[in-house]
Amino acid sequence: MINIAVFASGNGSNAENIIRYFKDNEEMRVALVLSNNQNAYVHTRAKNLGVPSYTFSKDEFDKGDPVLQKLQEYRIDFIVLAGFLLKVPEPILKAYPQRIVNIHPALLPKYGGKGMYGDRLHKAVIQAGEKESGITIHFVNECYDEGEIIFQARCPVLPSDTPEELAQRIHKLEYEYYPQVIEKTAKQVCGGKEK
Ligand code: GAR
Numbered sequence: 001m002i003n004i005a006v007f008a009s010g011n012g013s014n015a016e017n018i019i020r021y022f023k024d025n026e027e028m029r030v031a032l033v034l035s036n037n038q039n040a041y042v043h044t045r046a047k048n049l050g051v052p053s054y055t056f057s058k059d060e061f062d063k064g065d066p067v068l069q070k071l072q073e074y075r076i077d078f079i080v081l082a083g084f085l086l087k088v089p090e091p092i093l094k095a096y097p098q099r100i101v102n103i104h105p106a107l108l109p110k111y112g113g114k115g116m117y118g119d120r121l122h123k124a125v126i127q128a129g130e131k132e133s134g135i136t137i138h139f140v141n142e143c144y145d146e147g148e149i150i151f152q153a154r155c156p157v158l159p160s161d162t163p164e165e166l167a168q169r170i171h172k173l174e175y176e177y178y179p180q181v182i183e184k185t186a187k188q189v190c191g192g193k194e195k
Helices: 013-022 042-048 058-063 067-073 090-095 118-127 163-190
Strands: 002-007 028-035 053-055 078-081 100-104 132-139 149-156
Touching: 002 013, 002 163, 013 028, 013 042, 013 163, 028 042, 028 067, 028 163, 042 053, 067 090, 078 163, 100 163, 118 163, 132 163, 149 163
Parallel strands: 002 028, 002 078, 028 053, 078 100
Antiparallel strands: 100 132, 132 149
16 A cells, blocks of 8 residues: 655645545555644644544654654655655655645746745736746745746646636646546655555
8 A cells, every 4th residue: 555645835725625635545545644733734634534644743743753743654655745845854845855846837847946835926927018928836845936847737837827717727637637646656766565
């Protein structure tokens, strides 16, 4: 069994979608949800779906422990960032080389980097007059949104779009593709691992 941990800072609709997707999978499952925000709605979603969740502070995260300890306790093999807004620190990157993926709601390398999330990002895309946007799934490295790209999908940006409308279109792409890409990538990098 490949054990996946999902990190989310807020609402957690992707986290929920991923948990549901793997619910009956015999090879992998979401074993733990982690957040830097105690009040994040993702905790409620995890609870409703019977997945344990854990909160850590930014300081704890940057040190590595106790987050690493938690990951070991739940025998986590693969890490998924889904609406997670902190930079992953070196101790965790080192413990999970090429085993951490992120989803970004734009077509990287454009519209990436610190602060590029939520309405601000979609507003920037609309204001620049882009004709299309989309999602990028990539491996995580020490720089925000700069790891190797695994997958991209595109959608149109309409001149009349509000940031909310564009976000909704992008969320649809995320729900459709993120679980599949996680499944394929986790199998490739952790495949054959007995737990
Ligand atoms: C998603 O659109 C995700 O791509 C984005 O946050 C949203 C979280 O939604 N992530 C980033 O912007 C990371 N830079 P959710 O909490 O409903 O899954």
